[in-house]
Amino acid sequence: MEKYDVVVIGSGPGGYPAAIRAAQLGASTALVEREAVGGTCLNWGCIPTKTLIASSDLFARMNAAGELGLSAEGTSYDYAAIVKRKGKVVARLKGGLGQLLKANKVDVITGTASFAGRNRIAVDGKTAMEAGRTIIATGSCSAMPSFIPSGKRVVESRAFLDMTGLPGSMIVLGGGVIGCEFACMAAQFGVKVTVVEMLEDILLMLDADIRAELRKHMEGRLGIEVFTGAPLVDIKAGKTGVNGKFGDRTLKAELLLASVGRLPVTNGLELERAGLATTDSGHIETDSLGRTSVASVYAVGDVTAGSTQLAHAATAQGINAASDACGQRVPRAEQVVPACIFTAPEIGSVGLTEREALESGREVVTGKYSFAGLGKAMAAGETGGFVKWIADAATDQLLGAHAVGPHATELISEATSAVAAEMTAAELGRTIHCHPTFSEAWMEAAHAVHGEAIHQPPRRRK
Amino acid sequence: MPKLGQTVEEASIVRWHKREGDPVKKGDVLFEIETDKAVLEVESFYDGTLLKILVREEETVPVSSTVAFVGEPGEDIPEEATKPAPAPKQPEPKAAPAAAAAPAATKPAAPVVGATAAAPSPVAAPAPTAQAPARVFISPRARALAREKAINPDGIHGSGPNGRIVARDVEKYLADKGYGEIRISAAAKKLAIREGIDIVSVRGSGVSGRIMVSDVERAVAEKPKKMSRMRQVIAQRLTESFTTTPHFYVSVSVDMTDLMAYRQVLKEQGGTYTVTDFIMEAVVLTLQEFPVLNSVTDGKSVRWYGSVELGMAVALDEGLVVPVIRDADQLSMMELHDAARALAGKAREGKLLPDEMMGSTFTVSNMGMLKVESFSAIINPGEAAILAIGSTGETPVARDGRVVIRSMMNMTLSADHRIVDGRMGAEFVNAIKDKLEDVALWKSMT
Numbered sequence: 001m002e003k004y005d006v007v008v009i010g011s012g013p014g015g016y017p018a019a020i021r022a023a024q025l026g027a028s029t030a031l032v033e034r035e036a037v038g039g040t041c042l043n044w045g046c047i048p049t050k051t052l053i054a055s056s057d058l059f060a061r062m063n064a065a066g067e068l069g070l071s072a073e074g075t076s077y078d079y080a081a082i083v084k085r086k087g088k089v090v091a092r093l094k095g096g097l098g099q100l101l102k103a104n105k106v107d108v109i110t111g112t113a114s115f116a117g118r119n120r121i122a123v124d125g126k127t128a129m130e131a132g133r134t135i136i137a138t139g140s141c142s143a144m145p146s147f148i149p150s151g152k153r154v155v156e157s158r159a160f161l162d163m164t165g166l167p168g169s170m171i172v173l174g175g176g177v178i179g180c181e182f183a184c185m186a187a188q189f190g191v192k193v194t195v196v197e198m199l200e201d202i203l204l205m206l207d208a209d210i211r212a213e214l215r216k217h218m219e220g221r222l223g224i225e226v227f228t229g230a231p232l233v234d235i236k237a238g239k240t241g242v243n244g245k246f247g248d249r250t251l252k253a254e255l256l257l258a259s260v261g262r263l264p265v266t267n268g269l270e271l272e273r274a275g276l277a278t279t280d281s282g283h284i285e286t287d288s289l290g291r292t293s294v295a296s297v298y299a300v301g302d303v304t305a306g307s308t309q310l311a312h313a314a315t316a317q318g319i320n321a322a323s324d325a326c327g328q329r330v331p332r333a334e335q336v337v338p339a340c341i342f343t344a345p346e347i348g349s350v351g352l353t354e355r356e357a358l359e360s361g362r363e364v365v366t367g368k369y370s371f372a373g374l375g376k377a378m379a380a381g382e383t384g385g386f387v388k389w390i391a392d393a394a395t396d397q398l399l400g401a402h403a404v405g406p407h408a409t410e411l412i413s414e415a416t417s418a419v420a421a422e423m424t425a426a427e428l429g430r431t432i433h434c435h436p437t438f439s440e441a442w443m444e445a446a447h448a449v450h451g452e453a454i455h456q457p458p459r460r461r462k
Numbered sequence: 463m464p465k466l467g468q469t470v471e472e473a474s475i476v477r478w479h480k481r482e483g484d485p486v487k488k489g490d491v492l493f494e495i496e497t498d499k500a501v502l503e504v505e506s507f508y509d510g511t512l513l514k515i516l517v518r519e520e521e522t523v524p525v526s527s528t529v530a531f532v533g534e535p536g537e538d539i540p541e542e543a544t545k546p547a548p549a550p551k552q553p554e555p556k557a558a559p560a561a562a563a564a565p566a567a568t569k570p571a572a573p574v575v576g577a578t579a580a581a582p583s584p585v586a587a588p589a590p591t592a593q594a595p596a597r598v599f600i601s602p603r604a605r606a607l608a609r610e611k612a613i614n615p616d617g618i619h620g621s622g623p624n625g626r627i628v629a630r631d632v633e634k635y636l637a638d639k640g641y642g643e644i645r646i647s648a649a650a651k652k653l654a655i656r657e658g659i660d661i662v663s664v665r666g667s668g669v670s671g672r673i674m675v676s677d678v679e680r681a682v683a684e685k686p687k688k689m690s691r692m693r694q695v696i697a698q699r700l701t702e703s704f705t706t707t708p709h710f711y712v713s714v715s716v717d718m719t720d721l722m723a724y725r726q727v728l729k730e731q732g733g734t735y736t737v738t739d740f741i742m743e744a745v746v747l748t749l750q751e752f753p754v755l756n757s758v759t760d761g762k763s764v765r766w767y768g769s770v771e772l773g774m775a776v777a778l779d780e781g782l783v784v785p786v787i788r789d790a791d792q793l794s795m796m797e798l799h800d801a802a803r804a805l806a807g808k809a810r811e812g813k814l815l816p817d818e819m820m821g822s823t824f825t826v827s828n829m830g831m832l833k834v835e836s837f838s839a840i841i842n843p844g845e846a847a848i849l850a851i852g853s854t855g856e857t858p859v860a861r862d863g864r865v866v867i868r869s870m871m872n873m874t875l876s877a878d879h880r881i882v883d884g885r886m887g888a889e890f891v892n893a894i895k896d897k898l899e900d901v902a903l904w905k906s907m908t
Binding site: 331332392394395396397398421422423424427 | 648649650652653656667668674675
């Protein structure tokens with residue numbers, strides 16, 4: 001039987017970095033994957049969706065190019081070609097990842113892993129290897145509750161990505177990150193989109209100002225109908241379309257995209273043979289370094305309880321877990337995790353929302369700055385949205401940052417560094433920012449925390 | 463500061479209910495004070511405006527000190543009165559304010575909240591414990607530097623005139639402590655300055671030992687906090703007793719099976735006696751047989767008390783109180799029960815008056831309901847012994863060569879060895895035990 005120091009189960013953004021890290025630290029490492037290296041993120045998540053969104057975004061800009069003095073008459077798109085390009089991007093990344101794993105001497109084993117014992121891993125039911133340490137990184141899959149009928153006109157995100165054509169109309173069930181990203185992308189391609197969210201608003205975890213701004217753009221500019229605060233009921237799926245009831249209204253569309261959440265993948269792992277139990281929701285409980293209740297078993301990413309369902313959080317966890325598994329002390333896991341949402345406009349967010357900060361019992365001050373006030377934004381013709389700092393009134397500490405608008409998913413990284421380093425608003429304001437750039441918004445907003453933004457009329461302070 | 467009775471010499475202000483400039487009506491609560499025995503609200507005697515507060519929250523001053531002025535807005539305040547409040551034990555300031563300004567109200571209101579205090583004592587009340595902190599002489603520049611660097615200058619050796627701390631002393635302290643090596647986030651430093659945390663003493667948990675906000679927050683949480691007056695008095699009295707009285711301990715286990723069964727019978731007939739009632743009654747009876755246990759010594763003389771003033775320790779969230787059952791030797795079992803119940807109720811509601819917690823001659827401390835098998839108590843100052851009661855539980859014991867299950871209870875006597883010898887202590891606890899195990903006795907008394 002093969003013996004490995006570290007066996008990683010699942011090769012997504014949590015698993016493969018863990019395997020590479022373990023190999024870097026000199027551990028003999030195996031990576032067991034039942035489908036495709038890269039996991040959901042690379043194959044059916046982050047990467048393919050961003051490829052489609054790149055096309056839809058440019059298409060939207062082409063259609064608005066007149067504002068910049070360009071003429072783009074009779075624009076059109078070939079969705080099949082766009083999907084084909086997506087396939088190529090994914091294939092290329094997958095190939096690169098395979099080589100990277102090989103170069104690091106990680107043995108990639110194809111098959112479904114399960115525990116045969118605390119330190120024994122079976123692949124496809126046959127005991128295959130002894131594992132000094134095991135890192136579970138099996139991720140999550142789309143939830144499909146039974147009230148959603150199955151049928152050709154009902155898809156979840158993974159099936160949607162394989163479609164070679166877009167419907168004329170679409171109901172997106174669930175106004176979370178995945179639902180809103182697909183809704184915006186499809187709407188940019190001209191699909192008539194309706195979003196239904198049971199909770200009081202879409203993307204409820206976001207700062208309220210950011211949510212309001214996004215919803216304004218989705219409804220106003222993209223023409224997406226957004227219904228919130230009640231469930232879609234009596235959902236029926238036929239051969240050519242779907243319909244359901246939201247209150248008194250009957251909603252109809254050619255396609256229903258179900259994006260009502262994701263479930264951890266633990267079935268088939270035979271966790272009980274390792275002496276591990278899951279929570280009622282099927283998640284594995286861990287500490288901040290991914291350690292489970294069994295000393296030799298770690299878990300990272302979406303499969304863990306309290307997961308943020310963010311690829312980059314899984315990566316950080318995976319690296320920490322691998323380091324710890326290889327005996328390298330990790331002083332503490334970084335707790336500041338930024339979030340990015342590729343809607344139109346984009347959203348970036350890190351740290352506390354204004355409400356969370358207030359609920360933590362602090363006195364809170366905020367500073368906001370609109371892209372409309374920036375020379376670069378005007379020059380680029382991208383003036384929608386704003387950035388917002390949340391700061392502690394007592395210590396001036398930057399507790400959170402939120403951006404909605406052009407390049408927000410890139411812009412959030414500067415704010416992440418500032419929040420992670422516990423910078424103060426005054427320090428960030430003193431930091432010299434390139435002119436003219438979108439990043440200047442952070443500097444202006446930091447000044448605005450103290451009511452001292454240069455390019456903003458003085459506001460009356462409370 | 464109102465006069466609060468014969469023994470109270472000073473009190474501290476817990477909270478001001480009014481701010482300077484607030485209108486004040488006669489009867490309004492002006493402030494709350496705390497003595498070593500109680501917390502009281504003080505009402506205004508006068509209508510007017512609170513012009514000036516002289517004694518801030520948490521400051522302690524002698525009774526009859528001027529703590530504030532109430533008068534008409536714009537009125538002059540006597541200059542000497544606006545000086546900082548006097549330290550305890552200093553002569554009180556002239557309390558003769560200008561005709562226009564009346565001294566702040568001084569009528570002590572009835573005790574209203576948490577009027578609880580430490581163990582009573584027939585000996586002299588302890589000396590006041592509050593001390594003004596030793597003043598640190600420091601130059602303004604040195605103080606500003608210390609503040610900017612987020613360090614505490616109090617412990618720095620001063621090299622200036624009269625030991626005054628000057629800027630170069632702070633600089634030397636920084637160099638000695640390796641201040642230049644300290645890495646700290648900007649927000650953490652601001653928080654440290656704000657909360658008066660010396661960052662030299664904070665261990666950083668960030669990358670390369672960088673001090674983060676959470677580290678300073680931990681230091682803030684660990685900062686020594688002043689104990690309540692009540693807690694300070696408890697500390698002082700127990701330390702005094704434990705360090706000056708040679709304690710020794712004797713334990714016996716008591717078979718409570720028959721008494722518990724009898725109590726159950728009484729209960730079914732509507733009786734309300736508690737286990738503590740029986741124990742206290744047994745103690746009161748036995749003390750009359752062993753008067754030395756109901757006495758006090760200073761090491762040179764011994765004073766036998768003429769009555770049994772039975773202290774009963776009652777645990778509260780904020781500390782321990784010991785209300786006293788007066789003339790317990792004169793009470794019937796039913797009267798003892800009623801007295802104990804009334805005092806325990808008052809204690810839990812925080813309504814005990816200082817007088818009700820003074821003058822005990824022997825104390826019983828029952829932790830039976832707290833699930834301990836046995837413990838040793840510290841003798842209250844002014845007494846010769848204290849009896850500590852553990853819980854009653856089913857225990858296998860040997861009886862007539864067989865193991866049987868009985869309800870057993872441990873009790874431990876702590877006694878002052880200067881006047882109580884081992885033999886007497888042993889006889890005393892066994893006399894109590896014999897009574898508790900003698901159901902016939904209880905049948906005659908209830």
